[in-house]
Amino acid sequence: MARIEIISAYMKALEDPERLMQVCADIAGDDADARSAVAAAFEVSDFAADAILTLQVKRFTPRSIEQMRRELADANRILLDLDGA
Incomplete structure (x- = not known):
């Protein structure tokens, strides 16, 4: 389940990279502020936001x-x- 949450979050960020870059550029605080901003912008959990923040550009x-x-x-x-089994 965690992997699905992470990949789903990745897809949200990968489909809108400009938004991700803008959110990151607008962060004035620390890692916690970055996590919160990404979580809010992409409507994901803090766990998923951390995963998004660690994405490599090659992704x-x-x-x-x-x-x-x-x-x-x-x-x-x-x-x-x-679930069907």
């Missing part, structure tokens, strides 16, 4: 984004299969 490539979309779909499919 913003179209190929990487598509790989994460597939991983999220696979994880959701597995979760559905487990």
Whole structure:
């Protein structure tokens, strides 16, 4: 479940990188302030916001984004299969 939460948060940030950069540029405080700002901007938990803040720039490539979309779909499919079993 945590992996799904993280990948879902990644997708929100990766689909709107300009917003992520603007949120980060506007932060005047410390790591906690950054976490709170990202969590609010992307409507994710603090846990997921921390994951977003650790994203590497190379994750913003179209190929990487598509790989994460597939991983999220696979994880959701597995979760559905487990719920139906």
